[in-house]
Amino acid sequence: MFSSLSNTVQKALSAECGVEDIVVTWERPHDASHGDLATPIALQISKKVGKTPREIAEMILPALEGEETIEKVEIAGPGYVNIWLTPTALVGALGSVRQACTAKVKRENEAPVIVEYSQPNIAKPLGIHHILSTVIGQSVANLHTHLGFNTISINHLGDWGTQFGKLAVALDKWGDKPVTECSLDDLLALYVQFHEQAESDDTLEDAAREAFRKLEQGDEELRAFWQSVVDITMAEMETIYSRLHVSFDHTHGESFYEDKMQPIIDEGKEKDVFVEGENGALIVEFSEESNMPPAIVVKADGATIYLTRDLATTSYRITTWNPQAILYIVDVAQSLYFQQLFATVEKLGWDLPHLEHVVFGRMRFADKSMSTRKGNILKLEEVLDEAEKRAADVIASHGDRIQTQDPEGLATMMGQGALVYGVLSQNRKMDMVFDWDKALSFDGNSAPYLQYTHARARSIVSKAGDAVEPNTIDALSDKERSLLNTLLGFENSLQDAQTSLMPHILANYLFDLCQDYNSFYNDDPILKAEEPARSFRVYLTCLTADVIKTGAQLLTISVPDRM
RNA sequence: GCCCCUGUAGUUCAAUGGAUAGAACGGCCCCCUCCUAAGGGGCAAAUGUAGGUUCGAUUCCUACCGGGGGCACCA
Numbered sequence: 001m002f003s004s005l006s007n008t009v010q011k012a013l014s015a016e017c018g019v020e021d022i023v024v025t026w027e028r029p030h031d032a033s034h035g036d037l038a039t040p041i042a043l044q045i046s047k048k049v050g051k052t053p054r055e056i057a058e059m060i061l062p063a064l065e066g067e068e069t070i071e072k073v074e075i076a077g078p079g080y081v082n083i084w085l086t087p088t089a090l091v092g093a094l095g096s097v098r099q100a101c102t103a104k105v106k107r108e109n110e111a112p113v114i115v116e117y118s119q120p121n122i123a124k125p126l127g128i129h130h131i132l133s134t135v136i137g138q139s140v141a142n143l144h145t146h147l148g149f150n151t152i153s154i155n156h157l158g159d160w161g162t163q164f165g166k167l168a169v170a171l172d173k174w175g176d177k178p179v180t181e182c183s184l185d186d187l188l189a190l191y192v193q194f195h196e197q198a199e200s201d202d203t204l205e206d207a208a209r210e211a212f213r214k215l216e217q218g219d220e221e222l223r224a225f226w227q228s229v230v231d232i233t234m235a236e237m238e239t240i241y242s243r244l245h246v247s248f249d250h251t252h253g254e255s256f257y258e259d260k261m262q263p264i265i266d267e268g269k270e271k272d273v274f275v276e277g278e279n280g281a282l283i284v285e286f287s288e289e290s291n292m293p294p295a296i297v298v299k300a301d302g303a304t305i306y307l308t309r310d311l312a313t314t315s316y317r318i319t320t321w322n323p324q325a326i327l328y329i330v331d332v333a334q335s336l337y338f339q340q341l342f343a344t345v346e347k348l349g350w351d352l353p354h355l356e357h358v359v360f361g362r363m364r365f366a367d368k369s370m371s372t373r374k375g376n377i378l379k380l381e382e383v384l385d386e387a388e389k390r391a392a393d394v395i396a397s398h399g400d401r402i403q404t405q406d407p408e409g410l411a412t413m414m415g416q417g418a419l420v421y422g423v424l425s426q427n428r429k430m431d432m433v434f435d436w437d438k439a440l441s442f443d444g445n446s447a448p449y450l451q452y453t454h455a456r457a458r459s460i461v462s463k464a465g466d467a468v469e470p471n472t473i474d475a476l477s478d479k480e481r482s483l484l485n486t487l488l489g490f491e492n493s494l495q496d497a498q499t500s501l502m503p504h505i506l507a508n509y510l511f512d513l514c515q516d517y518n519s520f521y522n523d524d525p526i527l528k529a530e531e532p533a534r535s536f537r538v539y540l541t542c543l544t545a546d547v548i549k550t551g552a553q554l555l556t557i558s559v560p561d562r563m
Numbered sequence: 564g565c566c567c568c569u570g571u572a573g574u575u576c577a578a579u580g581g582a583u584a585g586a587a588c589g590g591c592c593c594c595c596u597c598c599u600a601a602g603g604g605g606c607a608a609a610u611g612u613a614g615g616u617u618c619g620a621u622u623c624c625u626a627c628c629g630g631g632g633g634c635a636c637c638a
Contacts, residue, residue: 029582293566394601453602518602
């Protein structure tokens with residue numbers, strides 16, 4: 001539809017003004033008084049052509065009026081060309097909305113897109129802040145998959161380092177049961193105890209380093225201990241991931257890359273990318289213009305560091321999957337680090353895919369006391385539990401009015417949805433303020449609003465029986481037209497969210513759609529309408545429900561049929 | 564000190580350089596003999612400051628002021 005109208009405008013401009021190669025952009029005006037489509041083209045080329053915007057608009061008006069899909073054209077404001085399409089044209093375009101609800105077939109022959117997210121540390125429970133990378137990453141991956149990309153999702157675990165030495169020492173000294181019987185909380189308690197004791201006992205840190213060194217050298221007992229800790233942590237994390245509708249194609253810890261770093265260190269030295277720094281460490285230096293300080297690749301004592309592991313990781317991914325892109329979903333505090341990482345692989349001269357640090361802001365706490373309660377992190381699991389509990393309370397408070405047969409299932413959906421939606425409805429680049437009442441909001445712009453709207457729409461559809469796609473519609477009510485235009489924007493919002501890696505674009509779209517639907521629902525009778533309006537309205541209702549369901553799922557949120 | 568991000572209603576957030584800057588929460592007022600009131604409608608309320616770029620700036624540029632983050636052996 002756009003391209004045909006663009007052609008018409010281009011031809012008119014070429015004939016009347018002699019300008020070629022003009023890109024005509026279309027907008028869907030938010031205000032219904034501006035029509036279904038609008039273009040600011042006359043404003044944009046006014047100077048180039050040497051005519052006023054209104055004069056230019058006048059020239060393209062006749063050509064547009066000749067289009068059979070167009071009902072009315074108007075010049076408005078400073079020179080906008082506003083178009084009202086015929087109901088037939090609008091309704092005809094709805095087929096594409098239905099298609100957008102189905103995932104595109106995976107383009108197997110296309111190089112994959114790798115999305116790395118979540119990145120928890122082993123032996124520590126997931127904190128509330130982990131929700132950010134985890135659900136932003138999952139929704140970015142979901143969007144890619146839905147749009148036909150060959151997507152590979154990876155969880156990059158922090159499963160290596162001196163913390164295992166500390167834990168081994170702590171268990172040995174104070175543990176009251178074998179590691180295999182420990183819970184994650186037990187491990188955390190041991191870890192905390194270690195740090196408390198280490199303040200007054202210097203030998204502990206040394207013992208921990210020694211234990212980790214032995215682990216690195218392959219000590220069998222410590223290796224088994226390490227494996228148990230990994231297993232215990234992963235089992236608990238899997239439960240939470242499952243509750244969040246998060247899953248990964250691959251889970252590779254840093255330990256996985258232990259034997260893959262030396263070749264890269266050698267390569268870097270050979271290419272003179274890695275040079276010796278002041279205190280004997282191996283470093284990478286960057287150009288003056290880049291304004292970046294040097295980065296350490298190997299510590300002065302010969303130990304590797306996160307950069308070493310990330311180089312190995314990047315190398316492994318490139319050789320294993322030959323991806324078109326690698327997206328690292330990591331918070332903004334590591335911006336400089338990622339610039340250094342990317343600059344380093346550039347210097348190494350590797351054949352690189354598109355590498356992108358997909359940044360998100362940091363989580364702050366509205367309640368100041370939470371951030372100062374050191375060592376006492378707010379666990380993601382606790383927040384999820386609280387969210388479900390609050391949802392259950394809300395459901396209970398509705399008494400007889402609830403229609404669901406499964407209040408527990410609904411509470412689960414609403415709790416998870418509310419929490420996740422709070423994260424995904426916001427521009428990821430902004431810092432996020434965690435506040436219980438906001439994070440677990442069930443009113444207004446929230447997951448339960450989407451869920452309620454969906455349930456409402458499904459309820460209508462189930463009462464209506466089969467809804468057939470209408471052939472001809474003579475006229476549209478204001479609300480029908482508005483809803484229809486919003487529905488037509490679905491595919492665009494998916495594209496925008498995927499290309500910009502911004503899930504909030506989709507979240508905001510879904511909220512808009514629900515507002516339009518509820519407004520329509522309030523003003524226009526559906527089941528009680530006369531035919532053919534009844535069928536058409538049921539059709540719009542069904543399509544709305546499909547779009548909400550599809551979009552919400554991409555954001556990892558489930559929607560109920562009844563609530 | 565240097566570098567990056569960021570300042571929008573009372574609060575939390577939107578707005579490919581476009582029309583009268585949108586929502587939500589909170590406040591005030593309406594709407595269930597009507598398809599789910601977990602809803603809808605209305606009112607009050609905002610672009611940190613000063614310049615610049617242009618037909619047009621919340622958006623781009625400069626300075627200043629405020630907030631966050633980073634700056635070599637933690638990840």
